Amino acid sequence: MFLYKLLISFMITIFVFTKFVMADELEDRVKELESKIAEMENKGGGKADDSSGRKKIYGNEFNPSIGIILNGKYNNFSMKSAEPAVKGFVIGHEGERGREGLQLGESELNFSSNIDDKFYGSMTAAIVKEDGEDKVELEEAYIMTTPNFNFPEGMSIKAGKAFWTLGYLNEHHVHADDFANRPLPYRVYLNKGWNDEGAEITYTLPTDYYAEIGAGVFRGDDYPIKGGDGESPGAMSAYARIGGDIDQDQNWRLGVYFVDGDNSGGRAGNDGDNTFKGDSTLYVTDFRYSLAPTSNVREQELTLQGEFFARNEEGTYDDVVFNGTSYGWYVQSVYKFNSSWRGGLRYSQMETAGVPTGLIGTNMDGQGFDPTSVAIMTDWTNSEFSRVRWQINQDKLASGSTDNQFTLQYIISIGAHGAHKF
Amino acid sequence: MTIKIIILLLLQYTFALSVYANEKLYIFACEPEWKSLAEELGGDKVKAISATHAKQDPHHIRARPSLIAKIRRADLIFCSGAGLEVGWMPILLQKAKSQVQPGNIGYLMASKYTPVIDIPKTIDRSHGDVHPEGNPHIHLDPHNIILVAKELNRRLTIIDPKNKSYYQRQYNNFIDRWENSLSRWNKEIESIKGKRIIIHHKSFDYLINWAELNIIASLEVKPGIPPTASHLRNILKNTNKNKVDIIVISPYDPTEGALWLSEKIQIPFVTLPYTIGGNEESNNLIALFDSSIKILQNALYDK
Numbered sequence: 001m002f003l004y005k006l007l008i009s010f011m012i013t014i015f016v017f018t019k020f021v022m023a024d025e026l027e028d029r030v031k032e033l034e035s036k037i038a039e040m041e042n043k044g045g046g047k048a049d050d051s052s053g054r055k056k057i058y059g060n061e062f063n064p065s066i067g068i069i070l071n072g073k074y075n076n077f078s079m080k081s082a083e084p085a086v087k088g089f090v091i092g093h094e095g096e097r098g099r100e101g102l103q104l105g106e107s108e109l110n111f112s113s114n115i116d117d118k119f120y121g122s123m124t125a126a127i128v129k130e131d132g133e134d135k136v137e138l139e140e141a142y143i144m145t146t147p148n149f150n151f152p153e154g155m156s157i158k159a160g161k162a163f164w165t166l167g168y169l170n171e172h173h174v175h176a177d178d179f180a181n182r183p184l185p186y187r188v189y190l191n192k193g194w195n196d197e198g199a200e201i202t203y204t205l206p207t208d209y210y211a212e213i214g215a216g217v218f219r220g221d222d223y224p225i226k227g228g229d230g231e232s233p234g235a236m237s238a239y240a241r242i243g244g245d246i247d248q249d250q251n252w253r254l255g256v257y258f259v260d261g262d263n264s265g266g267r268a269g270n271d272g273d274n275t276f277k278g279d280s281t282l283y284v285t286d287f288r289y290s291l292a293p294t295s296n297v298r299e300q301e302l303t304l305q306g307e308f309f310a311r312n313e314e315g316t317y318d319d320v321v322f323n324g325t326s327y328g329w330y331v332q333s334v335y336k337f338n339s340s341w342r343g344g345l346r347y348s349q350m351e352t353a354g355v356p357t358g359l360i361g362t363n364m365d366g367q368g369f370d371p372t373s374v375a376i377m378t379d380w381t382n383s384e385f386s387r388v389r390w391q392i393n394q395d396k397l398a399s400g401s402t403d404n405q406f407t408l409q410y411i412i413s414i415g416a417h418g419a420h421k422f
Numbered sequence: 423m424t425i426k427i428i429i430l431l432l433l434q435y436t437f438a439l440s441v442y443a444n445e446k447l448y449i450f451a452c453e454p455e456w457k458s459l460a461e462e463l464g465g466d467k468v469k470a471i472s473a474t475h476a477k478q479d480p481h482h483i484r485a486r487p488s489l490i491a492k493i494r495r496a497d498l499i500f501c502s503g504a505g506l507e508v509g510w511m512p513i514l515l516q517k518a519k520s521q522v523q524p525g526n527i528g529y530l531m532a533s534k535y536t537p538v539i540d541i542p543k544t545i546d547r548s549h550g551d552v553h554p555e556g557n558p559h560i561h562l563d564p565h566n567i568i569l570v571a572k573e574l575n576r577r578l579t580i581i582d583p584k585n586k587s588y589y590q591r592q593y594n595n596f597i598d599r600w601e602n603s604l605s606r607w608n609k610e611i612e613s614i615k616g617k618r619i620i621i622h623h624k625s626f627d628y629l630i631n632w633a634e635l636n637i638i639a640s641l642e643v644k645p646g647i648p649p650t651a652s653h654l655r656n657i658l659k660n661t662n663k664n665k666v667d668i669i670v671i672s673p674y675d676p677t678e679g680a681l682w683l684s685e686k687i688q689i690p691f692v693t694l695p696y697t698i699g700g701n702e703e704s705n706n707l708i709a710l711f712d713s714s715i716k717i718l719q720n721a722l723y724d725k
Contacts, residue, residue: 209487
């Protein structure tokens with residue numbers, strides 16, 4: 001853990017340093033800005049006349065943008081019996097391999113709109129089949145301040161329920177992923193994705209390279225914490241990340257994150273076994289590199305991406321005192337051959353913490369086995385709105401168990417579709 | 423405990439106000455043509471950057487980290503608009519100043535100030551990646567450059583009033599040079615008017631309209647949907663009935679389809695620069711039109 005703290009403090013030092021360097025010029029600049037504002041006010045406001053023509057306002061023009069994601073797949077598993085538990089870990093329902101056969105994936109419905117000049121709002125609901133029933137899962141429902149809010153430039157606050165800033169994949173919706181399923185650390189630590197209820201503040205620094213920092217407080221009722229006793233905030237987070245271009249065809253991003261929380265209510269696994277109570281801290285670091293060999297990402301692109309997780313738990317598993325750290329990581333590379341075809345490879349692995357005598361023989365007892373998963377995918381993209389994907393996985397989640405999986409999947413996007421994050 | 427100290431430090435820093443030590447007006451241009459125009463009109467009072475370059479399809483840019491850092495400090499955002507940047511601009515705008523948000527003085531979408539062609543009568547995604555706002559590649563009609571320059575000049579003098587007379591001189595100078603070139607180009611395009619061409623995408627529609635060329639077919643199946651073998655064979659079949667003079671693509675279009683068809687029909691295919699940096703000669707807007715017209719004239723000579 002020392003390494004992570006060192007990294008975070010190193011990044012903070014850089015930021016604070018750049019701030020002091022700029023502080024000298026601050027005063028002059030503020031004065032100049034003040035006079036500029038005064039001049040603009042004298043001119044009777046400098047608004048652009050973007051109001052082209054006398055457009056009639058109909059009632060439905062204020063309706064939010066609506067986007068629909070449809071996704072269906074066929075799964076075939078070589079291991080017909082139930083999937084073995086990920087050896088050494090207690091995981092949630094979403095972290096499992098899913099159902100076999102033809103099926104509908106998560107059908108997502110998104111509404112989003114500016115609320116007024118200062119707020120933006122978005123809601124995403126997923127309709128999924130669970131235990132033979134159609135259920136609505138609220139994935140996101142948040143408001144966010146726009147740059148017109150009177151915060152210092154570069155700062156914004158997001159509140160509600162959202163896929164918070166943690167590593168690379170967590171901020172992205174599953175339909176935007178490069179693979180049909182999430183890598184092992186996401187399945188084990190985050191139950192696929194962390195979308196607790198809470199609030200997060202972010203600040204993009206006024207630096208020549210990209211640098212952003214942020215922090216948040218949360219209810220603590222979702223993985224990786226889960227089971228907060230309602231005494232909010234049950235969890236908090238902080239992150240820092242930097243990025244830039246190497247040249248016009250290559251760019252990179254690097255980040256460090258953590259989320260920490262106390263769950264006296266207890267976090268039980270999917271089968272109700274091995275309940276953890278106590279303090280969990282998840283440290284994440286991620287990197288992403290992308291290269292456009294022909295300068296044009298439309299035609300060819302290579303991306304290289306990895307995330308490393310470490311989870312420290314101090315508390316009890318089924319009343320047995322537990323104090324340990326486990327690790328998980330994945331690396332992946334995706335290559336776009338032309339505007340329609342891509343291929344990708346991903347390797348993920350978990351490393352368990354040692355268990356005290358009281359937990360020997362339970363799911364928590366990894367017995368030195370490191371669960372792994374390998375995925376190979378290829379997909380075909382007809383337009384920005386439709387994609388078909390083939391994927392082969394080999395999961396080795398427990399000693400002596402190999403599960404070869406095949407997935408055929410389509411992902412369709414209808415209607416308004418927000419711009420994709422980096 | 424250490425964690426709490428780290429958070430306190432982060433928050434302390436987060437609330438600190440900071441401003442760039444930057445004398446020049448910072449212009450975030452989405453495309454190289456607008457960066458070039460900003461430099462023509464802003465001279466050494468502005469620093470302009472372009473989010474894309476000539477080899478990059480401007481529809482498909484990633485909202486990459488360096489662009490966030492750049493838009494964060496922009497005093498003016500200068501883009502084509504009409505949906506060209508819709509896939510990446512909204513994400514970037516979340517990180518930009520209030521001054522450059524839509525509707526404010528620092529948000530300049532060029533297509534708002536020019537006539538826009540190809541506005542679809544019906545909008546349906548089965549027609550491909552259509553822009554409901556019309557064709558955004560407006561910079562390839564030289565008359566549009568004048569309209570956009572006028573608006574850019576207006577914005578510059580409002581955002582940076584202390585350099586007003588400087589901007590006015592730069593503007594007058596540019597317009598003079600542009601109008602001289604325009605009368606020359608009007609003569610030059612006489613020889614290529616009415617020629618029949620095949621395009622890849624609608625990137626050159628404004629140039630084609632202005633030079634009065636006729637589009638016979640498009641290599642893309644539908645806008646944004648890449649060429650397929652069967653579509654190319656269909657075009658080939660139809661060219662027996664319809665004579666074609668030339669195939670035209672942009673530096674960021676794939677060449678395979680154009681090459682195949684050009685060999686089959688025995689007509690030349692040319693890569694027009696499309697924007698600044700699209701070929702060696704095109705290092706400013708006037709050179710861009712000079713080069714485009716020259717390439718067309720050479721390819722269409724004795725056709």
